[in-house]
Amino acid sequence: MIANLEYGTLQQIWWILCSVVGSLFLFLTFVQGGNTLLWQVAKNDVENSLVINSLGRKWELTFTTLVLFGGALFAAFPKFYATSFGGAYWVWILILFTFILQAVSYEYRKKPDNFLGAKTYELFLLINGTVGVLLIGAAVGTFFTGSNFTLNDYNQVTWTNPLRGLEAAFSLFNLSLGLFLVFNARVLGGMYLLNNINFSALDAFEARLRKSVWINFLCALPFLLYVLVSLLMMQGFSVDASGTVSMVANKYLQNLLAMPLVLGLLLVGLVLVILAVLGTVFKRSKQGIWLAGLGTVLVGLAVFFTAGFNNTPFYPSKADLQSSLTIMNASSSKYTLTAMTYVALGIPLVLAYVAFVWRQMDSQKLAAHEVVDEESY
Amino acid sequence: MPGLLSFLANRQAGSFVPGIDDLVYGNKDQKVMGVAEKMKKGQQAVADLAAFKHARKSKNDAAAKTALDRFTANKEFLGYGYLSTPEEAVPPVSTAFYSFHIMVVLGSFFPVLFVACLFYTFKKKIATTRWLLSFGVISLFLGYVAQQMGWVVAEVGRQPWAIQGLMPVKVATTNIAVGHVQATFFMFLAVFPLLLIAEIKIMLKQISIGPEGM
Structure with missing residues (x-):
């Protein structure tokens, strides 16, 4: 059956798969959000260790998903990978560095003789959760605002801005998307910790977490509104049947109206996140992370689908419209996509394994007595 | 071990295995094509590819087809077209x-x-x-x-190839100024030794505590 799929269908399947991985990553940024909450919600060593150990059991999953997102894009849309990772060089290198710093920090923070001291490693975690997520948001923002590159006949990229990708962070739209993701990650982080930790005799700690969910939600709202309104109002990049790219007024509004399913994903996703926040703050629910997580995934899907479907170049160039990348001109060959689709049939197995391990890991809530033993971070 | 390389390369004893000189300068007796000849074919392939791209842009289908046919004849030597000297093919x-x-x-x-x-x-x-x-x-x-x-x-x-015979590394590199690469290098130089020192100190501490301390 897979062997008979048309090239165009395969390209769409792979854009959907990449979008799913990217959206799952946005949900899993609860780890990054949690990293940044550490300084505000934990008031003593035990609370500190509870936060770190709770997140320390999940950070690899987030990191792996980010790598998988890059890997899937590399395999399915290699021209995007070659253009963006070599071209928007600094934004990707800096994201990489914030994740390098994070990777060792959980492990080293509490070990005796760790050279830099626990506070430094906690600072690394903070940098990862703020700068890292902000830059990822800015990079995703360029899917709509465009980047500064030209491709020659041999697909060699020339970046036309000396900041090599960092200029993405100086657009109000991209910056707002980045800040929204930072605050959303903090909302998710708070909900995750509420769900994952056993708060017996730690009522004040629990109350601080609930408060932080509310405050970060309120902080996220203006950026979300700005991003949404701009997205609907802005000129967008559009590609016609001959492959010619042009600017079209309200392109992304048109995309949402042309694809009601995507509009539905966006609205349902936003409602789920809001319901989760209200439930966490006013109904003292501990299950908010699941609702908000699903909501975040749906919003993420809507964002990626709006960027890539309905004759829209997902990686547009504002320096040279005709260099813009679409899922049609940036994808791997039909042969490669077909082979990859067979391999992708194994994805449900991987997801089932992840879900199984997650359940095993979290079958008992993390309690204070656990974080004082030798095995803890 | 006599005959072993022949066996590894061609799965038979006593066969001819070309050496570096044979591969670079060619060996007529053994029908090994030298790099100079491959470079000539490669340069032809590069030129035909350019002609093909140009013809396609100006919507000249006939010229595009001719150029593509000529390119296809030499396409396996494409990467050699970018080399400056035959000796460049030697790592x-x-x-x-x-x-x-x-x-x-x-x-x-x-x-x-x-x-x-x-x-x-x-x-x-x-x-x-x-x-x-x-x-x-x-x-x-x-x-x-x-x-x-x-x-x-x-x-x-693997030098000079990013893709054997098709793309040399010097063509494959990102178009980025030296300063950016140097800056990245120094970032790694600053961060990694710091983390390495931390790792070694942690390890030494754990070794000095020993298994009894657990």
């Missing part, structure tokens, strides 16, 4: 040679060490055989050396 031989040998020597040493460890473990003397334990400690670092040598063989040995 740094001594670096690849010695790193490969170090890797193989270490790779042969490790199994011997494992067998020795197994032997003394069964004899229940492993904890008191000091010389063997010392080898074990040194071998931790030799493992890193073997691994790095393997990378050197793979990455130096």
Whole structure:
């Protein structure tokens, strides 16, 4: 059956798969959000260790998903990978560095003789959760605002801005998307910790977490509104049947109206996140992370689908419209996509394994007595 | 070992295996094409590819087809079209040679060490055989050396190719100013040794605590 799929269908399947991985990553940024909450919600060593150990059991999953997102894009849309990772060089290198710093920090923070001291490693975690997520948001923002590159006949990229990708962070739209993701990650982080930790005799700690969910939600709202309104109002990049790219007024509004399913994903996703926040703050629910997580995934899907479907170049160039990348001109060959689709049939197995391990890991809530033993971070 | 290379390369004893000079300068008797000839074909392929792209842009289908046919005839030599001299096709031989040998020597040493460890473990003397334990400690670092040598063989040995015969590394590199690459290098230079020192200090502390301290 897979062997008979048309090239165009395969390209769409792979854009959907990449979008799913990217959206799952946005949900899993609860780890990054949690990293940044550490300084505000934990008031003593035990609370500190509870936060770190709770997140320390999940950070690899987030990191792996980010790598998988890059890997899937590399395999399915290699021209995007070659253009963006070599071209928007600094934004990707800096994201990489914030994740390098994070990777060792959980492990080293509490070990005796760790050279830099626990506070430094906690600072690394903070940098990862703020700068890292902000830059990822800015990079995703360029899917709509465009980047500064030209491709020659041999697909060699020339970046036309000396900041090599960092200029993405100086657009109000991209910056707002980045800040929204930072605050959303903090909302998710708070909900995750509420769900994952056993708060017996730690009522004040629990109350601080609930408060932080509310405050970060309120902080996220203006950026979300700005991003949404701009997205609907802005000129967008559009590609016609001959492959010619042009600017079209309200392109992304048109995309949402042309694809009601995507509009539905966006609205349902936003409602789920809001319901989760209200439930966490006013109904003292501990299950908010699941609702908000699903909501975040749906919003993420809507964002990626709006960027890539309905004759829209997902990686547009504002320096040279005709260099813009679409899922049609940036994808791997039909042969490669077909082979990859067979391999992708194994994805449900991987997801089932992840879900199984997650359940095993979290079958008992993390309690204070656990974080004082030798095995803890 | 006489005949072994012939067997490895062509799965038969006594066959001709071209050496570096044969490959670079060609060997008429053995029908080995030299790099100079490959470069000529490669330059033709590069030119035909450009002609094809140009014809397609100006919507001249007939010219595009002719150019494509001419390109297809030489396409396997495309990468040679970018080389400046035949000698450029040769990777740094001594670096690849010695790193490969170090890797193989270490790779042969490790199994011997494992067998020795197994032997003394069964004899229940492993904890008191000091010389063997010392080898074990040194071998931790030799493992890193073997691994790095393997990378050197793979990455130096493949030069000048990013894709064998089709794309030299100098064509494949990102179009980025030297300063950016240097800045990245110094970022790694600042961060990694710092984390390495931390790692080593943590390890030394744990070693000094020892298994009794757990």
